[in-house]
Amino acid sequence: MHHFNNTCPPPVDNSHHLDVSNVAAGFLLILVNAGISSVFGLGLSIQLFVAAIRCVLQLGILGLVFETDSIAFVAMMTISALEISFNKTKARHFYMFPTVWICIVVSVFLASFLGNAFAIQAKPWHQAQQYIPILGMLLGNSLSAVALGLNSALTQLETHKDRIETYLSFGASRWEAIQPVAREAIKTALLPTISQMSVMGLISIPGMMTGQILGGASIDDAVRYQQIILFMITAASSMSATSAVLSCLYICVDEQSRLRLDRIIKVDKKQKPWGILEGITTRLGMCCGSRSNERQPLIQRE
DSSP, rough: EEEHHHHOOOOOOOOOOOHHHHHHHTTHHHHHHHHHHHHHOOOOHHHHHHHHHHHHHHHHHHHHHHHHTOOOOHHHHHHHHHHHHHOOSSEEETTTTHHHHHHHHHHHHHHHHHHIIIIIIOSTTOOHHOOOHHHHHHHHHHHHHHHHHHHHHHHHHHHTTHHEEEEEEETTOHHHHHHHHHHHHHHHHHHHHHHHHHBTTTTTTOOHHHHHHHOOOHHHHHHHHHEEEEHHHHHHHHHHHHHHHHHHHHHHHTTTTTTGGGEEOOOOOOOOOOHHHHHHHHHHHHSEEEOOOOOOOOOOOO
C-alpha cells in the first residue's frame, strides 16, 4: 500500500510568487465587510480588522513552522482553542478551563495519532507539514462540538433543575439523574458533524480535497485522504464532546448528589476583549483554590 505522503506529485509549474503587496491588495476586500458593518450599525469593524490582522500574523507564524518542520506550534494552537471555546459558550462552570483542555487535547491527539500513523500511514506520523493541518481541522471541529454540548448541558441543568432534584431526592444516583441531560447534550454536539459527513461530496465539496487536486495530487488519493480526515474529525469530536459534557455534569452534580447551580457562571457577551483574559485568570484561580464542601443554596440566575 502506498503512503499518502509519498504519492503526491510536485506542485504544478504555473504557480507564481506572491509577496506582501498581493496580500495588501487582498486585504482591501475586508473593506467590503467594514462597509456593511458601518451601514447597518453592526459594530463589527474593529473586531473585523483585529481578526484580519490576527489571521495574517498567525498564518505567517504557521508558514515559519512548516519551513522548520517543527510541531512546537501545536501548543499555541491548543491555547488558542481554549480561548475560542470560552468565547463560544453562553455559560461556564467551575474548573472548565482544565477539563475542556484535557478533553480536547487527549481526544484530538488519539484521533490524529491513530489516523495519521495507521490509516494515512505517514512517516513520521508527526511530520509538521502533514500533521498540523490535520490537527487544525480536528481542533476546529472538536471545539464546535464541545461548545454545543456544554451550552446544551448547562442550559438543561438550569431549565430542568426541578426534575433533576426530584430524581436525586428519590435516591437516584448522579448518573441516573444526569443521563437524560447527557444524552441530549451529546446528541446536540454530534449532529453537525454527522450532517457534514452525510452531505460531503454531493452538496459540499471539501476545500482540502480541492486544494490537493489543484496542487497536482492524484484524484483518487485526494478522495481517500478526505474520507480518512472526515472519520478522524468525527472520532475527535465525539470523544471530546462526550468527555467534556460528562465532566461538566459531574462537576455540577457533586458526590453528595446535590445539584450545584452555584457552580455555573453566566457569560457577559458585552464583555470587552481585555475582560476575557481577566475571566480566564479568575477561572484558573478557582481551579487552584479550595472550596467548602458545605451545602450551598441553589442560585437561579436571571
